[in-house]
Amino acid sequence: MIRSLDSAILDAASLLRSSRFTTAFTGAGISVESGIPPFRGEKGLWNKYDPRTLEIGFFLNQPEESWKVIKQIFYDFFGKAAPNQAHVVLAGMEQRGMLSCIITQNIDNLHQAAGSTVVHEFHGNSMKLVCLVCMHTYVYGEISLDTLPPRCPKCEGLLKPDFVFFGEAIPQEPLAAAYDAAGKSDVFLIIGSTGEVMPANQIPPLAKQNGATIIEINPQESHYTRWITDIFLQGKAGEVMGKLGEILFSTPLHND
Numbered sequence: 001m002i003r004s005l006d007s008a009i010l011d012a013a014s015l016l017r018s019s020r021f022t023t024a025f026t027g028a029g030i031s032v033e034s035g036i037p038p039f040r041g042e043k044g045l046w047n048k049y050d051p052r053t054l055e056i057g058f059f060l061n062q063p064e065e066s067w068k069v070i071k072q073i074f075y076d077f078f079g080k081a082a083p084n085q086a087h088v089v090l091a092g093m094e095q096r097g098m099l100s101c102i103i104t105q106n107i108d109n110l111h112q113a114a115g116s117t118v119v120h121e122f123h124g125n126s127m128k129l130v131c132l133v134c135m136h137t138y139v140y141g142e143i144s145l146d147t148l149p150p151r152c153p154k155c156e157g158l159l160k161p162d163f164v165f166f167g168e169a170i171p172q173e174p175l176a177a178a179y180d181a182a183g184k185s186d187v188f189l190i191i192g193s194t195g196e197v198m199p200a201n202q203i204p205p206l207a208k209q210n211g212a213t214i215i216e217i218n219p220q221e222s223h224y225t226r227w228i229t230d231i232f233l234q235g236k237a238g239e240v241m242g243k244l245g246e247i248l249f250s251t252p253l254h255n256d
């Protein structure tokens, strides 16, 4: 029997309501309706840019070349994006005690912009820049990108966006938080991730192995769908999360 999306959303809402620890695991797909394309796929950024420019070795050898691409993708472009309904509903779930944490592979800061506070950034955040010499960090906006590569105002060291380049290790804090969440979650909500990016892609199967029910939102099947997903909500993140939010938030907040 083929189930309708609406009936699957009702099932998902009921699981989310009864869950004691829910984790949202988000990928580039959640920000597509905010106007940020993913890396992969038909309209992905890799059709336009060379992924090598985001390798750490390339960056250190040719910072100006790398920074030209980084500026176009992450600052001229990402900088203008605003959270969509999916980010907003996740923030509302946290506020109502229905979401324990977000583990995001994204670096666009849109979860925080929507109001989420427990966000573990697996791949860092593009809104911070770090000096590779004195390690001082700056908020994007404090530093001019008119001359590339940008230099540290304190020591003239090379500035690097504080996100994880290809070939760099995942920071300890989000890694530990992700393993912790994968061990505790009753429900694990995967939104907009192909499941192809290592080592982040190992977290959802670990949650499944530890007993979590996997709910997945994606317009297309991912690496996870036929493998670990229990409820597949096939559709765009903003649309599906909008419907889910209507059901979940039909009960007012205690302090409303």
Ligand code: NAD
Pocket (backbone or CB within 6 Å): 026, 027, 028, 029, 030, 031, 032, 033, 036, 037, 038, 039, 040, 041, 044, 105, 106, 107, 108, 109, 123, 191, 192, 193, 194, 195, 196, 197, 217, 218, 219, 220, 221, 222, 235, 236, 237, 238
């Ligand atoms: P991906 O680029 O590999 O895949 C994107 C996924 O999103 C696909 O499965 C696609 O079907 C799905 N998708 C497309 N439109 C969607 C929509 N409207 N709603 C829900 N899902 C949708 O993404 P990934 O697996 O997250 O890996 C790419 C890596 O690149 C990430 O780890 C991240 O660090 C980085 N990245 C980040 C951003 C960002 O910060 N917004 C953007 C591009 C890439």
